[in-house]
Amino acid sequence: MALKDVIGQESAIKILKSAVTKRKAASAYLFHGPSGIGKRLTAVNFAKALNCAEPEADGDACGSCASCRRIEAGAHPDVKEVRPEKGVIKIDEIRNLEEALSLSAYEGSFKVAIVDEAHLMKIEAANAFLKCLEEPPQGSVIILASSNPERLPDTIRSRCQAVSFKPLSGNDMAYLIKDRLKATGEKMLRTLIGLSMGRPGLVIDNGKGGDILKKRQDFLRSLHEMLFSKAGKSPSWADKEEIEDFLDGLELFLRDMLVLKATGREDLQLFGLEVPAELKSLFKTAEEEVIIDCYRGVAEIREGLVYNPNKSILWNYTAGMLKRLLPPSGKRVFKQNKDV
Ligand SMILES: [Zn+2]
Structure with a gap:
């Protein structure tokens, strides 16, 4: 595979192809966009193009020479990759990367360092990394990939050429x-x-899309629990990842509700996935403005997540917001009565 085979990221690929055609890469890039859309895949194929022994006329990798194959297998001495472990990128990993970059290339033309989910660098790791960015070793290319670039220090972001990645269209998804x-x-x-x-x-990494379906079921279970559990019972999320999954699920659910309102077509919906009847009717009867208010609420909660809020307080806060907007009685609290 090569850069030309990356689907749905035309503008990012154009920028990178132009760099390889001119053999003039920036010393650092920041690939940003939601997770699971091909940032790391593109980084690996960019590394191939930079080091390919038999490049195509436009500078793209051949995908089959020894260098390309070794990069694909993660075994090229000049291409290093760091990925988070248990949600953290450790300072030791960054130091090793720094050291590897400081040596001259063994066999490739460029030394390439890929840091996946770079915002998960702890502050010490980020500081160590900054030195690399301030004085980039000759012939090295650093690629940071991040689904949360705003969590990276400004000092790091400002030293990288930003390359934006977008979610794929339905057609591209179907093709892939x-x-x-x-x-x-x-x-x-x-x-x-x-x-x-x-x-x-999200679909391809686990082969059959099973994980994504499980996440959806987990979300529906949590939402049902949140809105209909008996008073006194106080469930919560296990960790931040679960909170983010829940907010992703809620956004998707709200979007589906709006599509249903706008089109009336249930076949466009994901309701085939056993949505509990109580939930379905609650959201079905809600007005559009209420659904949009819920959307706004989700965005605010997401912003607040950077402050690491207490999980059970956040659960209750989210439950309170949804119950206020979507009361099971069908009467929205604080809503003005137009007949008065
Ligand atoms: Zn090649």
Whole structure:
């Protein structure tokens, strides 16, 4: 595979191809965009193009020479990659990377360092990394990939050329996952495309899209619990990842409700996934403005997540917001009565 085979990221690929054609890469890039849309895949193929022994006329990698194959296998001495472990990128990893970059290239033309989910560098790691960015070793290219670039220090962001990655269109998603999910029927294919929100990695990485469906079920269970559990019971999320999954799920659910309101077509919906009847009717009867208010609420909660709020307080806060906007009685609290 090469840069030309990356689907749905035309503007990012254009920038990178122009760099390889001119053999003039920036010393640092920041690939930013939601997770699962191909940032790391593109970084690996950019590294191939920079080091390919038999490049195409436009500078793209051949995908089959020894250098390309070693990069693909993660075994090229001049291409190093750091990925988070248990949600953290440790300072030792960054130091090793720094050291590797400071040596001259063994066999390739460029030394390439890829830091996946770079915002997960702890502050000490980020500080150590900054030195690398301030005085980039000759012939080195650093690629930071991040789904949360705003969590990176300004000092790091400002030293990188930003390259934006976008969620894929429905057609691109269908093209990408169809072959991988051959046994899947048309209905499941559409469900997975809807659930993926243009992020093929969410479907492809685990092969059958099972994980994404499980996340959806978990979300529906949590939402039901949040809105209908008996008083006195106080559930919560296990960790920050669960909170983020819940907010992703809620956004998707709200979007579906708006699509249903606008089109009246349930076949466009993901309701095939056993949405509990109580939830379905609650959201079905809600007015559009209420759903949009919920959306806003979700965005605010997401912003507050950077401050690491207490999980059970956040659960109650989210439950309170949703119950206020979507009371089971159907009467929205604080809503003005137009007849008065
Ligand atoms: Zn090659």
